Amino acid sequence: MGKQVTLRDVAREAGIHISTASRALNPETRSIVSQDTVERVLATANRLGYRPHPLAQGLRKNRTMSVGMVIPDIENPLFGPIIAGAEQVLGNEGYSLLITNTDMSEGQTSEVVNALVERRVDGMILATASRSDDVIIDLLDSGIHMVLVNRATEGVPVPSILGDDLTGVGMAVDHLAALGHTRIGHVAGPQHLSTGLGRHQAFLTRMHSLNLEIDASAVEESTWYQVDPGYKAARRLLDRRPDLTAIVAANDLIALGCYKAVMESDKEVGVDVSITGYNDIPLLDLMQPPMTSVRVPYRQMGVEAANTLLPLMRGDTTEDRPISIRLTPTLSIRESTGPPVS
Amino acid sequence: MGKQVTLRDVAREAGIHISTASRALNPETRSIVSQDTVERVLATANRLGYRPHPLAQGLRKNRTMSVGMVIPDIENPLFGPIIAGAEQVLGNEGYSLLITNTDMSEGQTSEVVNALVERRVDGMILATASRSDDVIIDLLDSGIHMVLVNRATEGVPVPSILGDDLTGVGMAVDHLAALGHTRIGHVAGPQHLSTGLGRHQAFLTRMHSLNLEIDASAVEESTWYQVDPGYKAARRLLDRRPDLTAIVAANDLIALGCYKAVMESDKEVGVDVSITGYNDIPLLDLMQPPMTSVRVPYRQMGVEAANTLLPLMRGDTTEDRPISIRLTPTLSIRESTGPPVS
DNA sequence: ACGGGACACGCAATCGTTTGTAGCAGGTGG
DNA sequence: CCACCTGCTACAAACGATTGCGTGTCCCGT
Numbered sequence: 001m002g003k004q005v006t007l008r009d010v011a012r013e014a015g016i017h018i019s020t021a022s023r024a025l026n027p028e029t030r031s032i033v034s035q036d037t038v039e040r041v042l043a044t045a046n047r048l049g050y051r052p053h054p055l056a057q058g059l060r061k062n063r064t065m066s067v068g069m070v071i072p073d074i075e076n077p078l079f080g081p082i083i084a085g086a087e088q089v090l091g092n093e094g095y096s097l098l099i100t101n102t103d104m105s106e107g108q109t110s111e112v113v114n115a116l117v118e119r120r121v122d123g124m125i126l127a128t129a130s131r132s133d134d135v136i137i138d139l140l141d142s143g144i145h146m147v148l149v150n151r152a153t154e155g156v157p158v159p160s161i162l163g164d165d166l167t168g169v170g171m172a173v174d175h176l177a178a179l180g181h182t183r184i185g186h187v188a189g190p191q192h193l194s195t196g197l198g199r200h201q202a203f204l205t206r207m208h209s210l211n212l213e214i215d216a217s218a219v220e221e222s223t224w225y226q227v228d229p230g231y232k233a234a235r236r237l238l239d240r241r242p243d244l245t246a247i248v249a250a251n252d253l254i255a256l257g258c259y260k261a262v263m264e265s266d267k268e269v270g271v272d273v274s275i276t277g278y279n280d281i282p283l284l285d286l287m288q289p290p291m292t293s294v295r296v297p298y299r300q301m302g303v304e305a306a307n308t309l310l311p312l313m314r315g316d317t318t319e320d321r322p323i324s325i326r327l328t329p330t331l332s333i334r335e336s337t338g339p340p341v342s
Numbered sequence: 343m344g345k346q347v348t349l350r351d352v353a354r355e356a357g358i359h360i361s362t363a364s365r366a367l368n369p370e371t372r373s374i375v376s377q378d379t380v381e382r383v384l385a386t387a388n389r390l391g392y393r394p395h396p397l398a399q400g401l402r403k404n405r406t407m408s409v410g411m412v413i414p415d416i417e418n419p420l421f422g423p424i425i426a427g428a429e430q431v432l433g434n435e436g437y438s439l440l441i442t443n444t445d446m447s448e449g450q451t452s453e454v455v456n457a458l459v460e461r462r463v464d465g466m467i468l469a470t471a472s473r474s475d476d477v478i479i480d481l482l483d484s485g486i487h488m489v490l491v492n493r494a495t496e497g498v499p500v501p502s503i504l505g506d507d508l509t510g511v512g513m514a515v516d517h518l519a520a521l522g523h524t525r526i527g528h529v530a531g532p533q534h535l536s537t538g539l540g541r542h543q544a545f546l547t548r549m550h551s552l553n554l555e556i557d558a559s560a561v562e563e564s565t566w567y568q569v570d571p572g573y574k575a576a577r578r579l580l581d582r583r584p585d586l587t588a589i590v591a592a593n594d595l596i597a598l599g600c601y602k603a604v605m606e607s608d609k610e611v612g613v614d615v616s617i618t619g620y621n622d623i624p625l626l627d628l629m630q631p632p633m634t635s636v637r638v639p640y641r642q643m644g645v646e647a648a649n650t651l652l653p654l655m656r657g658d659t660t661e662d663r664p665i666s667i668r669l670t671p672t673l674s675i676r677e678s679t680g681p682p683v684s
Numbered sequence: 685a686c687g688g689g690a691c692a693c694g695c696a697a698t699c700g701t702t703t704g705t706a707g708c709a710g711g712t713g714g
Numbered sequence: 715c716c717a718c719c720t721g722c723t724a725c726a727a728a729c730g731a732t733t734g735c736g737t738g739t740c741c742c743g744t
Contacts, residue, residue, distance in 0.1 A: 004700090006699095006700055006701090007700065007701065007702095008700075008701095018700095018701085019701095019702080019703075022701065022702060022703085023702090023703090026702085029702090029703085052700080052701070053699085053700050053701070055699085055700080055701095056699070056700030056701045056702090057700075057701055057702080058701095059699090059700080059701075059702095060700080060701045060702045060703085061701080061702070
């Protein structure tokens with residue numbers, strides 16, 4: 001229980017005033033202090049094992065060196081890499097991450113965000129944005145620095161780090177078209193989320209530009225990004241359009257729901273019906289059949305979020321990073337996609 | 343950017359001294375203040391939207407209302423529920439969770455823990471313990487309150503919340519024995535982790551008490567809790583003991599490695615060779631075949647960790663909770679286990 | 685009428701830092 | 715020789731809350 005060593009102790013030990021010690025320790029103000037006192041202070045600080053008290057420092061400088069991170073569902077494997085990436089960058093700069101989970105409830109979100117604001121975090125990373133999101137609007141005029149990750153809110157001037165769904169879905173459709181598929185369906189994600197809508201539109205756009213027939217009957221919305229809703233949506237879709245030979249799913253779990261629906265109608269995934277997932281979460285390569293999926297660089301997403309937030313918190317207006325970044329995905333081709341049976 | 347409302351403002355507005363306002367706001371000391379001033383203070387505090395400044399409060403009371411949580415690998419689906427459980431309980435009590443990821447490196451762990459100590463967290467939840475862990479020993483005599491989760495360190499008086507591996511592995515072995523298996527092997531986890539050793543010993547113990555033949559040739563150690571090391575270990579095991587009809591794996595990813603090894607030798611999982619996993623992570627039910635696994639209540643583990651830590655941080659010596667809790671697992675029986683082919 | 689509790693409240697120190705300003709040297713220029 | 719600047723250091727006031735202690739008032743009992 002090493003008693004707390006304060007700046008006062010260091011100053012007394014070095015035989016100088018506490019304020020001088022403070023300046024000697026701070027690289028910014030070090031030049032004001034004479035060469036040899038600086039050395040003496042540094043030496044004794046080191047000897048006593050002095051560590052500045054973050055609360056005192058924060059109180060005075062009005063910053064906590066902490067950033068809040070709001071995650072809709074921490075059990076979703078998507079967010080692990082994002083957290084890891086952000087933590088790596090922010091940790092190096094001396095920031096700590098306050099992570100909170102909202103269990104996918106909008107009500108919780110506003111509570112949780114409030115708690116973070118009361119804690120005076122220096123910035124926030126939000127992974128919970130919906131396309132129209134009151135929480136974010138409130139937050140915006142509270143003046144807190146923030147960046148959105150994975151999902152975006154429409155019409156608000158907030159930096160966001162997103163996957164390039166236009167390209168990603170495009171790659172999936174291209175892949176299927178190249179295999180020879182023409183009747184391709186889509187099981188969309190929730191349309192109130194930017195990812196759900198974006199991937200849906202990307203699907204329509206790419207189908208259109210490939211001159212592939214597409215109408216509303218080939219699209220079904222899953223109420224949530226989970227296996228079971230995905231399964232139900234796929235069932236509805238296949239009942240209506242048994243002629244489809246391929247399905248682009250809005251995420252991996254929905255795609256797994258599609259697996260189930262396809263298998264239930266005595267068809268074989270990757271042979272009778274090709275399926276593509278989205279996100280490329282772990283273990284997909286061990287599915288039966290291994291799933292073709294669009295890989296989004298989530299760890300990098302966390303890194304970019306941190307790198308975007310950092311200058312904002314520091315007040316570096318000089319370095320003006322782009323207000324929005326879209327990360328390019330890649331396609332992991334496995335065995336859930338193959339040429340259509342003739 | 344609502345200007346910060348301080349206690350001073352509330353006091354001035356209510357026409358009383360700041361210290362009285364402080365006491366009126368604090369339920370503990372409220373009785374000292376007269377009824378109607380309490381009401382007046384509460385009202386104006388409410389009207390002005392006063393929120394105590396956590397840093398000032400923390401500086402004075404010498405606590406940060408935050409607890410550090412150290413995770414070896416945040417991308418492992420195991421830890422999501424633990425985090426969620428802990429956060430739920432601690433959040434309700436006004437604590438925030440500082441989560442840090444060590445990327446499975448021991449070196450990082452000590453750095454990360456140090457950073458948390460310097461931040462003056464009120465307590466720590468560690469999921470990184472190895473059987474003999476210097477970081478924890480150092481931490482112990484720094485006097486910080488902590489609790490170990492999932493993994494334990496030997497011979498240190500630190501509360502720990504663990505799964506009951508003796509029972510869990512026992513259930514797996516019993517299940518296999520009941521199906522008629524007699525030649526059962528084990529792919530163990532790293533023996534320097536309490537879970538690796540514990541499950542290994544539990545395996546031997548149960549085999550012994552069932553009077554099943556068991557010798558060292560039926561056990562192989564996987565260097566890490568991942569698919570690929572598990573695959574390699576399983577290969578070694580099956581090369582040496584092709585007669586085994588069942589394998590108890592030390593965790594799910596290792597078990598998936600076993601799947602691969604079994605399939606490579608042209609045998610069928612669940613028919614020629616039965617396999618049990620451990621942890622019951624998501625998506626196992628979608629594997630081919632769906633995996634039988636021991637389910638550990640991880641969310642509850644996080645909850646119990648928080649509940650154990652809370653009284654420690656508060657200094658409640660009255661309520662002495664057990665220093666160690668072992669949570670009882672259940673067996674999720676699926677199709678990777680079946681009767682041996684005769 | 686006076687001593688003595690309660691009962692409310694105010695005063696000021698304190699937590700550990702940062703930072704504006706004042707003061708005190710020694711050196712330089714006029 | 716005085717004024718002035720420069721280079722260093724000390725003083726003290728913040729940041730926003732908590733808390734031991736003192737003080738005043740009122741009421742009650744003797």
